Amino acid sequence: MSSTITIGFIPREQFSLAAESLQRIFDYTHIPFNLIVVDCNTPKVYWQQIEQVLDGRSHVEVIHKNHYLTPNQCKNLVIQQAKDDFVCFIESDVIVEEGWLSQLMAACEEHPADVAIPRIIEGRLGETKLHWDPNLGHIRSVQTTDGVKYEILPFTDEQQLDKGSHRRTIELSGEAHCQLYRRSVFDQVAPFDEEVVYLDWIDSSLALYNAKIPVVFEPKSVVHFWHPFPPRRDDLDYFFMRWDLERAQQDLDRIPKKWNLVQVTADLEFAMERNRIGQLHASMEELKALIPPQKPFILVDEDWLNSNEIIEGFRTIPFTEHNGQYWGAPTDDDTAIREFERLHQTGASAIVFLMHTFWWLEYYTRFHDYLRQKFPCVLQNERLIVFDLR
Structure with missing residues (x-):
C-alpha cells in the first residue's frame, strides 16, 4: 500500500502570491494528496483568488482564522488535522517545479529519511541562485566556562548544498520554506514552537537534530522561493507582524538558551532589512x-x-x-x-x-x-x- 500525504499550504510574510503558488501545486504535482489551506485573515482580494483555484477541487480542507498567525502557528494547525503518513509544509510564496513532491517522497522512502528538503532557488522560474543558509552546517560540542555547549558550524566544502546533484543526509534541515515530514516525526518531537517567529528555521533544525531525526536533501526536487520587492500595500500589516523587531530580538535571546548554544548563527540585520523593504x-x-x-x-x-x-x-x-x-x-x-x-x-x-x-x-x-x-x-x-x- 502506497504512502499517503497531506500538503499544508501556509503564509509566511505575504498573501499576494498565494493563488499562483497554489495553482502551480495542482499543475505540477502528479501524485495524490490531501490539501489543508490555512487562511489567517487573508485580504479579501487574495482569498477570492485562492477560492477560484480551489473551486471544484476534492480532498481540500480550509482552516479559517480571523487573525494573523505566524508560520509555526499555521504548521501546528495542519499537524492537528493531518492524518496521512506524510505532511509537506509549503509556504504561499513558493513556486514548485515539475515532480517536486514525487522526488521528496522518493528521497524519504529510498534514502531512507524522516524529513526531506528540496533544492530551493531564489526568485522566479528561470533563476538559478540557490537559497540556503551556509552557516547552518553541522554541530559539535565544546567545553566552555559554563560547561558543555553546542556550536553550530558552517557547511564544509563537501557538504555545501549548492554543489553536486546527489541526494545526501544533512545534519541541520535549513530553510523552512518547503519541507516534507513523516507524520510519525511529531510523535518524537514537540510541535513547532509558537514562541519562535524570526528564527523558525534554526529552531526546527535543532529540534530534529536533537531527536536524531534523519534529514535528506533531494536536489532533484526543485522549488522557487520568491518574495516581491517590496510587498504590496495590503500585505504590509502581515509583513510587519512577521518581521517585528522586538519579537526577532526575543528569538535571538531565547534560542541559544533553549538549545544550549555557544551562540546563534544569525543576527537582527535580516529582520531590519525586511523592515526597511516594507517601508519603501x-x-x-x-x-x-x-x-x-x-x-x-x-x-x-x-x-x-x-x-x-x-x-x-x-x-x-x-x-x-x-x-x-x-x-x-x-x-x-x-x-x-x-x-x-x-x-x-x-x-x-x-x-x-x-x-x-x-x-x-x-x-x-x-x-x-x-x-x-x-x-x-x-x-x-x-x-x-x-x-x-x-
Whole structure:
C-alpha cells in the first residue's frame, strides 16, 4: 500500500502570491494528496483568488482564522488535522517545479529519511541562485566556562548544498520554506514552537537534530522561493507582524538558551532589512514630496525596481544607463562622475540612492565627494539618500 500525504499550504510574510503558488501545486504535482489551506485573515482580494483555484477541487480542507498567525502557528494547525503518513509544509510564496513532491517522497522512502528538503532557488522560474543558509552546517560540542555547549558550524566544502546533484543526509534541515515530514516525526518531537517567529528555521533544525531525526536533501526536487520587492500595500500589516523587531530580538535571546548554544548563527540585520523593504512605500511618498511628478530623476537601485508598480508615476533614469536600460555598476570613480554629468545634462532633477546601494557611496569615494561638494543632500535616512540637482 502506497504512502499517503497531506500538503499544508501556509503564509509566511505575504498573501499576494498565494493563488499562483497554489495553482502551480495542482499543475505540477502528479501524485495524490490531501490539501489543508490555512487562511489567517487573508485580504479579501487574495482569498477570492485562492477560492477560484480551489473551486471544484476534492480532498481540500480550509482552516479559517480571523487573525494573523505566524508560520509555526499555521504548521501546528495542519499537524492537528493531518492524518496521512506524510505532511509537506509549503509556504504561499513558493513556486514548485515539475515532480517536486514525487522526488521528496522518493528521497524519504529510498534514502531512507524522516524529513526531506528540496533544492530551493531564489526568485522566479528561470533563476538559478540557490537559497540556503551556509552557516547552518553541522554541530559539535565544546567545553566552555559554563560547561558543555553546542556550536553550530558552517557547511564544509563537501557538504555545501549548492554543489553536486546527489541526494545526501544533512545534519541541520535549513530553510523552512518547503519541507516534507513523516507524520510519525511529531510523535518524537514537540510541535513547532509558537514562541519562535524570526528564527523558525534554526529552531526546527535543532529540534530534529536533537531527536536524531534523519534529514535528506533531494536536489532533484526543485522549488522557487520568491518574495516581491517590496510587498504590496495590503500585505504590509502581515509583513510587519512577521518581521517585528522586538519579537526577532526575543528569538535571538531565547534560542541559544533553549538549545544550549555557544551562540546563534544569525543576527537582527535580516529582520531590519525586511523592515526597511516594507517601508519603501513610505519612502516613495517622501520622494513625491521632494520631486515633482513631471521631473525625471536618476535612480541608483541596481535595477531592483525595474517595472515595479511602486515607482509608477515617477520618471526614473537608471544609473548607469544605456538605451534606457540599467548598464551595471561603474568601473571606477571617473566613470561614475562622467556618467552622472551626462545624465545631469539631460535635465535630471535629483539623484536617489536606494538603501541597498549605499555601498556605492562608500566604494566610489571621489564620486561621493563630488556629489556632496556640488549638490545639497535633501534627504538621508536608513532607506534613501537624495541629492537635489536643480
